[in-house]
Amino acid sequence: MPVLNWHPPLLPGGQQVLAERGPRVPVQVSVHPKVQETLTSTGQAVPSSIGGFALIDTGATITSIDQNAALRLGLQVVGQRTVGTAAGPSERFLYPFSVRLLPFGLDLHCVSGMGVDLSGQNIIALIGMDLLHQGVLTINGPMGALTLSF
Amino acid sequence: MALEAEIKVFNENIEEWLKHHSGKFVAIHRSDISGFFDDAEAALVSGLENWGNVPFLIRRVIREEPIAQIPALFLGLIHAGA
Numbered sequence: 001m002p003v004l005n006w007h008p009p010l011l012p013g014g015q016q017v018l019a020e021r022g023p024r025v026p027v028q029v030s031v032h033p034k035v036q037e038t039l040t041s042t043g044q045a046v047p048s049s050i051g052g053f054a055l056i057d058t059g060a061t062i063t064s065i066d067q068n069a070a071l072r073l074g075l076q077v078v079g080q081r082t083v084g085t086a087a088g089p090s091e092r093f094l095y096p097f098s099v100r101l102l103p104f105g106l107d108l109h110c111v112s113g114m115g116v117d118l119s120g121q122n123i124i125a126l127i128g129m130d131l132l133h134q135g136v137l138t139i140n141g142p143m144g145a146l147t148l149s150f
Numbered sequence: 151m152a153l154e155a156e157i158k159v160f161n162e163n164i165e166e167w168l169k170h171h172s173g174k175f176v177a178i179h180r181s182d183i184s185g186f187f188d189d190a191e192a193a194l195v196s197g198l199e200n201w202g203n204v205p206f207l208i209r210r211v212i213r214e215e216p217i218a219q220i221p222a223l224f225l226g227l228i229h230a231g232a
Contacts, residue, residue: 034191038198055228062218077152077205078194082217085224089217093152094208096194111190112208114218121228126220 001135001149006103008144016144023056023139023146025101029065029125031073032096032109047073052124054099056137056146060128063099063110066118069125070095079112092116099125104148155180156207164211171211179206186211 006025008017017024030049031039039046050069062081075095082089094112101108108131118124135150156178167176167186174186177197184196190208197206209215222228 032194034195034198035203038203042202044203055222057220057222059222060218060220061216062220064220064223076203078197078208080153080157081215083224084217084219084221086226092218109191111194114220116220116223118223121223123228126223128220 003147003149004104004106006146006148008103008146010144016141018139018141018144018146024053024123025056025103025127025146027052027054027102027125028100029054029069029073030098030100031075032098032111033107035076035096049073049100050124053122054101054125054127055121055123056132057126057128058132058137060126061130062112062114063108063128063131064114064116064118064126065095065097065110066124067115068119070097070115073097075115081112081114083114083116099127099131101148106148106150108150152205153207159183160207160209164213167211168213174211175208176211177206177208179204 028049028051036046077093079094080091093115096111099108138147159178171186175190175193177184177193179201184200187193193208
């Protein structure tokens with residue numbers, strides 16, 4: 001497994017990004033590669049990927065994508081699942097998609113990620129333990145660095 | 151509701167499937183079943199090959215799926231910065 005490091009630049013005030021904003025990584029979300037193959041083989045256009053930020057969330061059991069991004073990518077539903085909310089259990093749709101972690105050059109493929117409302121959060125995806133458990137994640141606070149090995 | 155027919159098929163067959171396919175992944179479109187697979191991606195590929203890029207259900211053959219948890223989001227605790 002390759003070991004990939006990323007040292008986010010300091011904020012204008014000199015603060016560490018990880019301390020101020022958490023493990024928020026520039027990403028591009030896109031159609032799952034297997035869906036891309038199907039679209040290409042049938043002569044259909046593959047929607048362009050969408051850029052933004054993803055938050056690495058070790059408290060989340062499932063990876064999620066902003067519902068609006070899922071719509072823009074034309075993702076087709078592959079299921080629905082119950083998620084716990086402050087108001088009680090709630091149903092959400094599941095979609096196949098991919099997340100490219102740009103600073104790491106790493107693609108994570110998610111068959112059943114959850115569509116959620118991330119508007120106003122400055123992120124388009126949350127990367128949960130369903131993907132993170134496949135690799136090694138190290139947060140080096142003093143160095144202000146993230147290390148991934150997948 | 152999306153996938154209503156597929157979820158009905160799953161619920162009607164889960165007890166029988168648990169006997170022979172427990173833990174596998176199944177892909178269902180309307181009343182058609184593409185098979186049982188060791189992982190979700192294989193089920194996705196099978197579904198795409200059989201039905202194309204349309205809504206279909208991928209579910210693991212287990213009695214009860216755990217409730218997903220995204221507490222930072224649903225408790226309003228995300229502070230991802232501007």
